[in-house]
Amino acid sequence: MEQLLTANVATNLYWLGRYIERIEATLGQIMIAYDQIIDVDKNAGITLYENFSTELEYTNAKDFLQKAIFGEHAANIAVLAGYARENAIICRNHINTQAFGEIIALNALFQKSSNSFVDIDYKLIDEAGSLISEMWGEISKTEYKRISDYFLRLGQLIEKADFNFRFDEEKETGIIIIDEINKILANLEADKETNVEQTQTQEMDYEVIINNIHKKIQDLIID
Amino acid sequence: MLETENELHKKFWEIFSKQDRQKIDEFKTHMDKFAINFNLYKDGNFIERSLPFDVIPRIISKEEFSKIEKGLQQRIQALNLFLEDLYTDAKIVKEGIVPQEFVEQASGYLKEFKGFSPSKKIRTHINGIDLVKDTVNDSWVILEDNLRVPSGSSYPLSIRDTYRKIYPDFFEQLKIEPIKQYPSYIKSAMNYVSCGGINVVLTPGRFNSAYYEHSYLAQEMDAQLVRAHELVVIDKKVYFKNYNGKRIRVGSIYRRLDDDFIDPKFFNPESLIGVPGLVEAYLAGNVALMNAIGNGVADDKGIYYFVPKMIKYYLGEDPILHNAPTYLPYFKEDMEYVFNNIEKLVIKDVAEAGGYGVLFGHEMSTLQLEDLKTAIKANPRRFIAQELIEFYDEKCYLDKELKDRKADFRAYVVMGEDIKVWQCGLTRYALEAGNYLVNSSQGGGFKDTWVMEL
Numbered sequence: 001m002e003q004l005l006t007a008n009v010a011t012n013l014y015w016l017g018r019y020i021e022r023i024e025a026t027l028g029q030i031m032i033a034y035d036q037i038i039d040v041d042k043n044a045g046i047t048l049y050e051n052f053s054t055e056l057e058y059t060n061a062k063d064f065l066q067k068a069i070f071g072e073h074a075a076n077i078a079v080l081a082g083y084a085r086e087n088a089i090i091c092r093n094h095i096n097t098q099a100f101g102e103i104i105a106l107n108a109l110f111q112k113s114s115n116s117f118v119d120i121d122y123k124l125i126d127e128a129g130s131l132i133s134e135m136w137g138e139i140s141k142t143e144y145k146r147i148s149d150y151f152l153r154l155g156q157l158i159e160k161a162d163f164n165f166r167f168d169e170e171k172e173t174g175i176i177i178i179d180e181i182n183k184i185l186a187n188l189e190a191d192k193e194t195n196v197e198q199t200q201t202q203e204m205d206y207e208v209i210i211n212n213i214h215k216k217i218q219d220l221i222i223d
Numbered sequence: 224m225l226e227t228e229n230e231l232h233k234k235f236w237e238i239f240s241k242q243d244r245q246k247i248d249e250f251k252t253h254m255d256k257f258a259i260n261f262n263l264y265k266d267g268n269f270i271e272r273s274l275p276f277d278v279i280p281r282i283i284s285k286e287e288f289s290k291i292e293k294g295l296q297q298r299i300q301a302l303n304l305f306l307e308d309l310y311t312d313a314k315i316v317k318e319g320i321v322p323q324e325f326v327e328q329a330s331g332y333l334k335e336f337k338g339f340s341p342s343k344k345i346r347t348h349i350n351g352i353d354l355v356k357d358t359v360n361d362s363w364v365i366l367e368d369n370l371r372v373p374s375g376s377s378y379p380l381s382i383r384d385t386y387r388k389i390y391p392d393f394f395e396q397l398k399i400e401p402i403k404q405y406p407s408y409i410k411s412a413m414n415y416v417s418c419g420g421i422n423v424v425l426t427p428g429r430f431n432s433a434y435y436e437h438s439y440l441a442q443e444m445d446a447q448l449v450r451a452h453e454l455v456v457i458d459k460k461v462y463f464k465n466y467n468g469k470r471i472r473v474g475s476i477y478r479r480l481d482d483d484f485i486d487p488k489f490f491n492p493e494s495l496i497g498v499p500g501l502v503e504a505y506l507a508g509n510v511a512l513m514n515a516i517g518n519g520v521a522d523d524k525g526i527y528y529f530v531p532k533m534i535k536y537y538l539g540e541d542p543i544l545h546n547a548p549t550y551l552p553y554f555k556e557d558m559e560y561v562f563n564n565i566e567k568l569v570i571k572d573v574a575e576a577g578g579y580g581v582l583f584g585h586e587m588s589t590l591q592l593e594d595l596k597t598a599i600k601a602n603p604r605r606f607i608a609q610e611l612i613e614f615y616d617e618k619c620y621l622d623k624e625l626k627d628r629k630a631d632f633r634a635y636v637v638m639g640e641d642i643k644v645w646q647c648g649l650t651r652y653a654l655e656a657g658n659y660l661v662n663s664s665q666g667g668g669f670k671d672t673w674v675m676e677l
Contacts, residue, residue, distance in 0.1 A: 004421070006453040010466035089258060090429055093442035101256045108255065188467070222468035 003147040007223040009091045010151050014217065016087035016095075017155025020103070023080050024132045025163045026052075027125050030068045034122070037061040049075070051166045062119055069124070070114050077128075078110040094148040095139065102135035150184050157181050158213060165206045174206060181213060188220060224358050225627060226615045231282050231397075231675045238392050239279075246389050247278050247620065253385045259378065262432045269430055274378055275668030277619040281630065281650040285400070285676040291363055291634060292644040294544030295352055297534060299636045302370060302521050303347040304537040305530075310336055310517060320536050321529045325553065328604050329526060330574045331371075331519020333482065335489075339506055342416040346515035349373065349409060349477070350636040351649075354544070355614035364547050364612055366631065368527060369576070370518040372479055375649040376405055376635050377436035379671050380443075383647070386671060400646035400674040405635065406443035409513075412639030413446070413475040416511040420474030421463060422446040423454070427480050427496040437479050446477065456500030459507040475511040476501075482516050524573040524607045525551060548610040552603035561599065561608040565592055568608040570599070581660065583611070611659075617670065619652055628652040631661050632672065646674045 005013075029048055036044035038061045045064040049056035054073040058064040069077045085107035092100050106128060113120050142149055157177050164174045253259075254273040261274040283291070308315050309326065316323045326332055351373025353366045383402055387394050413422045424446050426437040441448035447463055454473065455462050462470035478485060484494040489502035504510045520526060528549045531542045550557040550568075561568060565584045572580030582595065599606050616627035630652040635645040650670040651661040661667040 004447055004463065004471060005466045006447070006449060006464065007466045008450070008453065009448075086429075089434075089438075092258075093438050093448055097257070100258075104258050105256050221466050222464075 005094065005147055005151070007221045009094055009148070010221050011223075012087040012090040013094060013148055013151035014155040014221075016084055016091065016103070017152040017157075018159045019080050019084040019087065019155075020106075020132060020135065021156040021159035022163075023077055023084065023106075024129065025159065026068075026075055026077060026080075027128055029167070030065065031122065031125055033068075034061055034065055037064050049073070062121070065120055065122075065125075069110070069120065078114050081107040081110045091148070094146075095152070096141065099135045099138035102131045102138065106131045106135070147188065150188055154181065154184050154188075154217065157184070158210070158217070161210055161213070165210060171206075178209065178213070185216065185220070224613070224616060225618065226356065226361075229284070230677055231284055234397060234677075235280070235282060235393070235673075238396060242390055242392065244620075244623070249389050250276055250278060250382065250385060253389075254382075257381070258435065259381050260435045261378070262430070262434065264432075275654065275666075276378075276382060277621065277652060277668055277670045279618050279620050279625075280671040280673045281617055281632065282673050282675055285674055288646065288674045290543065291354070294363070294542070295634055295636050295644050296642045297538065297540060297543050298352065298365070298368070298530060299347055299350055299638055299642055301534040301537050302350075302368065302530065303345060303638060305533045306346045306370075306515065306518060306521055307340065307344050308537075309520065311338065311340055313337075315533065315536055318536075320532050321526070322553075325525060325529075325604065326520060329520045329523040331482075331517070331521070331523055333517040333519075336506075336517045341505075341515045342418055342508065342511040345412075345416055345638055346370075346518055347521075347636075347638050348412050348416065348513040348515075350514075350638070351375065351633045352636060353631055353633050355612055355631045358613045358615055363544055363632075364614075365530075365544050366547055366612070367524070367576075368522060368530070369633075370514055370521045371481060372514070373633070373635070374433040374436055374479075375633055375651075375669070376645070377433075377439040378669050379647050379649055380405060381439065382669075382671055397673075398676045402645065402647040405637075405645045405647070406440055408637040408639070408643045408645065409440065409477065410444040410446070412637050413444070413477060413511070413513060415639040416513070417474035418508060418510050420461075420472035420510075422475045422477070423449045423463060423473050425449055425451065425454070425476050425478040425480065425498070427484070431479070433479065440477070444477075451496050451498045454498045454501075456498060456504050459500070459504045459509050461498070461501065461504050461510045473510060475513065477513045482519060485512075485516070522576065524571050524575075525553070525604065528607060547612050550608040552599050552606055552608065557608075558599070558603060562596055565596065565608070567611065569611050570595060571607050571609065573605055573607055583659070585611070614659075617650065617652055619668075619670075621654075626656065628654070628656065629659055629661060630670070648672045 033044040033048040045056055045058055045068065052075045054075060056067055056071065058067045084103055088100055088103040109128060113124050139152060157180055161174060161177045164177060259273055260271050263270045263272060305315060315321050316326055347370050351369040354363045355366055357364045380402060424437055424441040426434060426448055428450050438448055449463065453464050455464055461473040463473050465471060480496055483491050484497050486497045486499060486501040487494040488499045505512050527546065528551055531546060534540055534542045550561050552558040552561050568584045570582040614629060617630035618625050619628045630650050633649040635648060637643045650672045651667045652670060653661045653667055
């Protein structure tokens with residue numbers, strides 16, 4: 001029997017996947033920039049945040065970490081973790097219990113650090129990375145066979161595609177991601193038109209493709 | 224005052240003395256990590272918080288619980304018969320066992336539902352009965368019946384799993400009744416009364432105080448957790464709206480909202496958490512509601528007074544479990560007694576719940592007592608008076624010390640094809656010494672309850 005989901009749960013699963021992936025990918029980029037700022041390129045953080053359409057100012061590597069994670073901008077990791085927590089609470093009975101716990105712990109980690117007088121350092125990012133890895137590990141135990149997993153995975157992949165586009169990473173990776181998105185969309189019983197033509201992927205504007213996918217996903221969930 | 228320690232308690236303390244007490248903190252960590260919350264609204268703000276938990280369980284012997292079980296089964300059977308009778312033939316009123324005026328003035332009585340009989344004539348599907356153990360007679364006394372939307376079962380369910388992980392020795396060495404079956408009781412009852420279709424748990428939403436419980440129970444019962452707008456009523460049938468636009472028939476709804484909010488077309492038109500048309504579907508016999516609409520009349524503290532009479536009337540039996548001695552100022556002789564003894568009585572507003580509207584005569588000034596008498600005189604039906612029950616304290620491990628606190632016990636009774644009493648319950652304790660109010664909404668904490676045998 002097919003798994004039943006309300007539109008609200010499907011949407012929250014999708015956004016949960018997006019936020020968690022966004023946090024993980026952003027933290028990865030932050031660590032690269034942090035390392036550069038120390039003694040290679042003082043402006044590495046500025047360049048990084050231009051990709052997020054954010055002007056970030058900082059005095060040194062440690063200050064960069066603080067501003068990147070807790071600064072007043074749309075890529076604030078603590079805020080994203082709060083959003084992910086909210087998504088998880090709404091759809092908690094459709095996600096693995098341990099994975100749910102990791103998401104709550106992830107948010108608690110950032111909230112605690114944001115209220116702490118102690119400067120944050122790389123350990124916070126390491127710890128967050130571990131929680132996220134554990135979360136995906138728990139979820140992957142079901143081998144993405146349930147509809148709820150598809151929505152979560154869809155959110156994760158869209159975010160991966162978005163990062164791939166923003167950071168101008170290898171087009172081949174982008175094609176693989178879109179291929180996987182297509183497979184999931186097919187599994188979600190989307191009609192043929194939902195699929196994004198793979199042959200066009202290399203020629204078309206990548207941003208158009210991603211926006212196209214966003215639209216298809218919106219159409220898939222009927223409130 | 225504590226209960227006399229028996230062999231079961233001794234066995235518990237023996238094992239407890241060998242446990243690492245540092246690990247007690249892990250309970251809180253676990254509850255925080257899994258957001259096992261009972262939320263509060265304070266000064267207009269939504270506060271997410273975990274319910275205070277105490278590691279020392281309430282221990283009830285299997286033999287003692289067996290008597291509680293029989294008493295509760297008897298009580299729920301009688302209450303179900305009362306509600307069914309009241310909303311159909313009303314024989315109990317016609318025969319003068321319960322005064323008509325008394326029923327009609329109960330805020331939970333819904334005369335619009337007169338003549339309607341729900342699926343399988345079951346109205347009291349999921350019930351929370353509040354009891355205390357009286358120190359004078361060393362016996363269990365019923366304080367309150369909750370036949371509308373009793374909450375709290377998910378907390379002991381969740382904590383038991385954690386307890387087993389943190390302190391497995393207790394469960395290895397003692398004979399403690401397992402409790403995991405409770406959601407399956409509800410599921411079976413839902414299936415039994417179902418009018419054909421899937422089971423859903425209807426929640427007011429994310430910001431309800433018991434949202435965790437709604438979510439937890441839905442998951443454990445394989446039911447869909449839905450908010451009102453995720454259901455739609457078409458041709459007096461209820462449908463679940465799937466994400467892809469498909470509509471799936473709903474046969475049974477475990478609703479976690481009060482009658483007043485359940486259907487804006489029938490009850491409060493301002494309700495945003497109700498399903499328009501749900502009552503029509505219910506009255507057409509196309510969907511089962513757990514619990515039935517109109518049960519509030521039986522939760523009325525004034526009607527509570529008549530439950531022993533109901534047991535006698537419907538079952539021809541004497542009550543196994545007794546009420547607290549209760550007086551109805553509605554009756555002249557009771558009014559006189561209440562006025563003469565008001566300073567030693569507990570006065571309750573009949574329509575309130577959750578520890579609200581409870582006044583202790585011994586805590587009130589002369590002026591306050593006079594005001595209360597005036598209020599009682601003006602509207603005697605609104606109040607009941609009870610003798611103050613001195614109930615046992617339970618040992619609690621608070622701030623790394625053992626302290627005595629007043630504790631009650633909410634037992635859960637599920638009625639489907641048969642009447643099942645969960646071999647656990649919610650033991651609630653007051654956070655302050657000497658406080659008689661243990662309700663979660665009054666800041667009380669909870670303990671696990673172990674039904675044990677040697």
